[in-house]
Amino acid sequence: MKAAMTKVLFNARTGNVEVMHRFYVHDAEHALSQIAGKQVHLLDDAAAQQQFGRYVASHFAMGYAREQAQSFSYVGQELEGKFIWVYQELPVPDAAPAQLWFRHTALQDFWPEQMNQINVEGLGPVRSLQLTRESGWQSLQY
Numbered sequence: 001m002k003a004a005m006t007k008v009l010f011n012a013r014t015g016n017v018e019v020m021h022r023f024y025v026h027d028a029e030h031a032l033s034q035i036a037g038k039q040v041h042l043l044d045d046a047a048a049q050q051q052f053g054r055y056v057a058s059h060f061a062m063g064y065a066r067e068q069a070q071s072f073s074y075v076g077q078e079l080e081g082k083f084i085w086v087y088q089e090l091p092v093p094d095a096a097p098a099q100l101w102f103r104h105t106a107l108q109d110f111w112p113e114q115m116n117q118i119n120v121e122g123l124g125p126v127r128s129l130q131l132t133r134e135s136g137w138q139s140l141q142y
Contacts, residue, residue, distance in 0.1 A: 002027060002114040006104060008062065010092055010122030019072065019088040021056050023107070028052045028084050031110045042084060053077030053086040059106035060088070064097045066137050096123060100140045108133040 004027075009018045025042050032040040032052055040048045054074060061069035075087035104116040118129045120140060127140045 002107065002111040004106065004114070004116045006060065006116060006118045008100075008118060008120045010120075012092070012122065015092050016089045017062075017070075017072075017092055019060070019062075021060065021086040021088075021106070022083050023052075023056065023086070025079065025082055025084050027107060027111075031055075031107055034110060042079065049077050049079065049084065052084060056086040056106045057088055059104065061101075061103040061137075063101045064093065064099065066101050066139070068101075069103075096142065098142055100142070101137050102129055102131065102139070103135075103137050104131045105133070 005022045007020045009020070011018050029040050029042050032042070032048055032055075035055075042049050042052065053076065057072065057074050062072075063069045070090050072088040072090045075089055077084060077086045100120060102118050104118060106116060107114040108116070112133050114133065116131045118131065120127045123142055129138050129140060131138060
């Protein structure tokens with residue numbers, strides 16, 4: 001199964017919305033290899049790791065209104081075992097949002113069956129969305 005997990009944490013302690021994307025290294029390497037037109041190995045290529053991180057960041061959006069994406073800062077990426085993690089953040093809004101909108105299309109151009117799950121924490125009970133290629137923008141109400 002082609003799947004990735006994203007955790008969106010509204011962190012009152014740091015004052016940031018922290019986004020942590022987790023992808024399988026194997027999937028990331030295949031996608032980057034198709035983009036580059038040559039075999040890519042993330043384990044020994046820091047530039048390729050960063051390229052994948054920026055790719056993921058460009059395919060993820062969150063907003064407080066439909067199709068009005070917030071501007072996240074790209075924090076970086078790291079390898080951990082069979083996963084590559086990609087990190088983004090932005091300041092927590094002054095008022096708790098009543099609604100969150102998400103779009104997450106990473107790897108869905110390569111694998112139509114790719115499912116990207118988003119878990120939101122820090123605004124009450126954990127809430128989740130599963131986004132497929134056909135999902136477009138989806139929302140959570142608070």
